[in-house]
Amino acid sequence: MTAAAGGRVTAFVDNDIRPVGRGRMLRKEDPRFIRGRGRFVDDLQLPGMLHLAILRAPIAHGRILSVDITAAEAHPKVKLVVTGVMLAERSLAWMPTLSGDVQAVLATDKVRFQGQEVAFVVAEDRYAARDALELIAVEYEQLPAVVDVRTALDRSAPVIRDDVEGKTDNHCFDWETGDKAATDAAFARADVAVSQEMVYPRVHPAPLETCGAVADYDAVDGTLTVWSTTQAPHAHRTLFAIVAGLPEHKIRVISPDIGGGFGNKVPIYPGYICAIVGSLLTGKPVKWTEDRSENLTSTAFARDYIMHGEIAATRDGKILAIRTNVLADHGAFNGVAAPTKYPAGFFGVFTGSYDIEAAHCAMTAVYTNKAPGGVAYSCSFRITEAVYLVERLVDCLAYELKMDPVELRLRNLIRPEQFPYTTKTGWVYDSGNYEPTLRAALRIADYEALRREQQDRRARGELMGIGVSFFTEAVGAGPRKDMDIMGLAMADGSELRIHPTGTAVLRVSCQTQGQGHETTFAQIVAEEIGIPPADIRVVHGDTDQTPFGLGTYGSRSTPVSGAAAALVARKVREKARLIASAMLEVSVADLVWEKGSFYVAGDPAASVTIRDIAMRAYGDLPDGIEGGLEAQVCYNPENLTNPNGAYICVVDVDPGTAVVTVRRFIAVDDCGVRINPMIVEGQVHGGLTDGVGMALMEMIAFDEDGNCLGGSLMDYLIPTALEVPDWETGFTETPSPHHPIGAKGVGESATVGSPPAVVNAVVDALRPYALRHVDMPLTPSRLWEAMSGNPRPPI
Amino acid sequence: MQVPVPFDYERATSVEHAIGLLARLGPSARLVAGGHSLLPMMKLRLANFEYLIDINDLHNKLGYVKVEPTQIRIGAMTRHRELLESPELLRSFPIFHDAERVIADPLVRNRGTIGGSLCQADPSEDLCAVCTTLDASCVIRGLDGERVVRMADFYRGPYETAVGDAEMLTEVRFPLRPHGSSAYEKVGRRVGDWAVVSCGAAVWMDDGVITDARVGLAAVGPNTTGIPAISQALRGRPPSQDLYAEAGAIAADYCTPVTDQRGSAEYKRHLAAELTRRAMRRAVARVHGREL
C-alpha cells in the first residue's frame, strides 16, 4: 500500500509525456466533446426519419374512460397515432421491468402516475408531433392518489395495481437481512442505544442529455437498429427481443455518445418501445427525444427511503449492533434496476465500515402514484442509502456519548488484518486499510485546528460545522452465482485484436457516459501489452461490434470489464510469446516479458517488440502456431470490490438566514490501483458535487394530489460550481486481491460518501441548537425551521 | 427539446413600428426583449402567442443609462449585464450592483432587460423590488404618446402591469436625491435561483439622522409602496442596530408570504425582517462611504 494523500502525485507516469500504461493522461474522448463533435442520439438524422412525441397523464391516478385520436390523426403532418388499446391488440401494452414487475408501455386501464405514457404521435417533424398531442382528447375519471408512503398500506388506501390479479393493497415486497435474534440480544446488553428516523428523499439523476431513441426497422430483411441512450446496450437488445418478439440476431442496439447516465439510462422506458413500434408500423426511422420535464417527471428516480435506524454501543464507544426498518417508495411500478436476488439492491451493507457483532434490517416496499424507478443513481445499488444511514447513526451515537465522531469511528473501524471481512449481513469486503485513510483525511483537513477554530467561532456566535464520514462501497456486480438481471449473469466479455502494424482495437461490452472508458481501458491494455494507449482504440456501445456484457452502472466497468480487458491482453500476450519464441528460436520458457517486448533470458539483446511480433503474427509462422494476434475472454468476477474513503466537510451556517456554505471538503479515496489518477479525481469531483446537491437542495416533491413539483431545472435544483468549494482530494491505495490488476470501482464513491459528511457537518454546526438530526435537503427554509425548534421530515 | 406552438415573428425597426404592430395585431401579439421569461413560458406552453415582435434591434435606442442632475434614466432595453457593469449606477445606486450580481446567471443577464423584467411582473422579480426601493417611474408609450406612472400604479398584480395591449415600456426613471445610498440582500436556494425572499433598502440622511427610508421586497406578495411605515418609524432618528431591527419587524409585518417549494411562509417572514435589517445597515454604511 502506498499512501500519498494530500501530496502531489509523483508515483505515476505522465502518459502525455511517456505514454505507456497507467498514469495521468488527457482523455482521448475529450477533443471531440470540446469541439462539439460528439455524436449523441438526438444528433442522428436518417433519410425519411419521422418524429415521435408522447402524450402523458396530467393526473397521478385516474381511470381512462375514452381516448379520441381522430383530430390528431387528421393533422396534415401526422403519420400515426397509437393508444394503449392499440398496443394491447399486439400484446405490447405492458412490458417487463428489470425487477420482475410489469410496467405499462401505454396506459390501457388507468394512469398511475403523473407523466405516465398514454398515447403517442408520429409526425413529419417534432413540432407537428408535439402540436398533435394537444388534439388527442382523453377523458379520465380521477381517483384518489396514494402520495404519502406512510399511509400507502392503510386499508383505506386506493389500490394502485389492480392490473395484478387478486391485488388488494399497495404492498410491493418485504425483504429482510441479518440476524434478528442476535441483534436484539446485542441491543439488550448495550449500555446505550440510539434511534433515529431519517429520510433519504426522492432525487433524480438529471443527466444533461435526456433519454431518447431512434428506431429503424428494415421491413425487407427484418433487422431492427435502435440507437438509444442506454447504459446497457446488450441487456437492452435481449429485452427488446423478449418484449417485441423480434429475433435477437436481427436487433442491433447502438449507444453512441451519452450525455451522462447516473443510472437514469439503465431501465427500458416506454419511449424506446414506442419508437420501435412507430418504426415497425410506418416502415420509417422514428426518433423520440424526451424533453427536460418528461425526463424529470417520468424516468427513473432514486432513493425515497424512510429509514428508522438504531445503533447500540457500550458506554466507551464500542458499537455492538445496528438495526433498521425501512419503508421504501417504489412508485407505480417496481422498476428498480438491481440484480434479481437483491430487491433492495446492496442496502445490506448498512453495517458500514465497522466491526460489529450483529445487524438486522427489515424492509417494506410499497407502490405509490409516483414515477417508477428506484434505480441506481450513482448509488451502487442503494449503498448510498445504506452509507447515509450508518454514517448518520454513528454521528447520532457520538452526540449521545458526547464523543468526538472521529474518535468513535477510529474505535470501530474494521482492522486491516480482518480482511477479507465478512459482515454481519453476509457481505465479504475484499480489502481495506481504513485507519490510515481516515488519518490521511484528518491530516489534510488539519482536524485539530478546525476544532479549535470552531470553538473560537462558536464563542463569537458563529455556526461552523465539521462533518466526517467513512464509507465502504461494494461495486463491480457481480459474481455469476449471485448476480443476474432477468437471468443474464453480470459477467463481461472483452475482445482484443492487434493489427499487423502493432496498433490495437479493444472491444468492451460496457459503455461510457462520461467516465473516460476510451482512455482508461486503453491504458489497462497498454500496461499489459506495451502498446501506447494512443495506439489502442476502444470500441464500445454497439451490440454488433462488441462482446456481450451487462453495461456501465453501479461502478462496475473497471471491476468487471476492466478486469476482462486486462485478462484479454494477457491472453494475447501469451499468444505473442509463442510467436516470439518462434522468432527468437528459443523455447517459451526462456523468454522474459518486459513491458512491450520479449527477450531471451540471459541475453537481453535478443529481443522482439510487440510490434515485431504483431507483423509476424500475420506473416510466415512455423507449423502448429495459429496465426493472428487476437483473443476474447468473458470475465466472471469472483467477488465485488470494496472501494472506501474518508470524507471531511466544513460548513458555515448563517445564523440569520440558515444558508449553508460548504467551505471545505476533503476526500481521501481508496479505490485500489488507480489506472488514470486524473480520471479518478474527475469522478470524485463530480460525485462530491452531486452529494452536496443532494444534501442541500435536491428533492422531487409532490403535492397532495400527486402532482410532481419538480418538472424543470428551476424547480428541481442541481448544484453548480458556485455551490461547491475547491475539492481537496487525496488517496490511499489498497489493491483488490482478486481483481487482475488490483483495481476497484470509483464512479459512485463520492456520491455515496459525501451526503452524510455534509449533513454531519451541518448538524455539527447547529450544536448550539441541540439538534441531533435534520433531514435532507438542507434548504435554508427547512434548516431555519429546525433551528426554530420545528424540524420536519421532507415527506 | 420543448417546443412552443407555431407563431409568426417580426423584428421591429423603431418604437413606433413596434407599437403599430401591437396595435394592429392585438392581444395575440407580444413583444420579445431578452426572451428569458417569455420563451420559457412559451416552450412550456403556459403562454401561447400568434405573433412575436422582436425589439432587440431597438437596443441601440433603448439601451442606456443616462445621468441627469435630478434623475437617472434607464432605457427599457438595457440589459442586466449593462446594469451590473454601469459605473454611474454603482456610484448613485449601488443597489443595482448588489441585485444584478444575484439575478440569474451570466447567460440570462447577457440578454434579459430591465423592461422585460418589469413587464413580466413576476412576484419574485428582483428589479421590481429595486425600482420600488428607488421610487422609480415608468415611461409607457402608446399610439397617442407617453405617460409616466409610479411603481405602485405600474404593478397591477402578479404578471399584470399598466402597460396596455398597444403600448410599450420605453424608459424607467429614478429620482436622484442627495445624502442617500442603497443596498440589496437576497436569499436563494442556489446561485441563479429566484429569490426565496429579497429585500432592497434605500436611506437618506442628514446630520446623523435618517430623513427618509424606503424598502422594496420581492417574493413576499405585492410590494410597490416602499413601505411608508418604515420611513415614518425611522425618520428623524439616528441609525442603530435596534432601529434596523425595528425596520425589519415592520417589513415582516407588512409582507404577505405564502408557503411553497422555496420555503415556508414563516421562514419568508423571518427573512423579510432579517434581510431588511441587513440591507438597511449596509445602506447606512454606504451613506458614510463604508462598505460592510
Ligand SMILES: Cc1cc2nc3c(=O)[nH]c(=O)nc-3n(C[C@H](O)[C@H](O)[C@H](O)COP(=O)(O)OP(=O)(O)OC[C@H]3O[C@@H](n4cnc5c(N)ncnc54)[C@H](O)[C@@H]3O)c2cc1C
Ligand atoms: C434561468 C433564469 C433565472 C432567472 N433568475 C432570475 C432572478 O434570480 N431574478 C430575477 O429578477 N429574474 C430572474 N430571471 C428573469 C430574467 O431576469 C428575465 O430576463 C427577465 O425577467 C425578463 O427580461 P427579458 O428582457 O428577458 O423579457 P422577455 O422575456 O423578453 O419579456 C418578458 C415580458 O415582458 C414583455 N416586455 C418585454 N419588454 C417590454 C417592453 N419594453 N414593453 C412592454 N412589454 C415588454 C414581453 O412581452 C413579455 O411579456 C431569470 C430567468 C431565467 C431564464
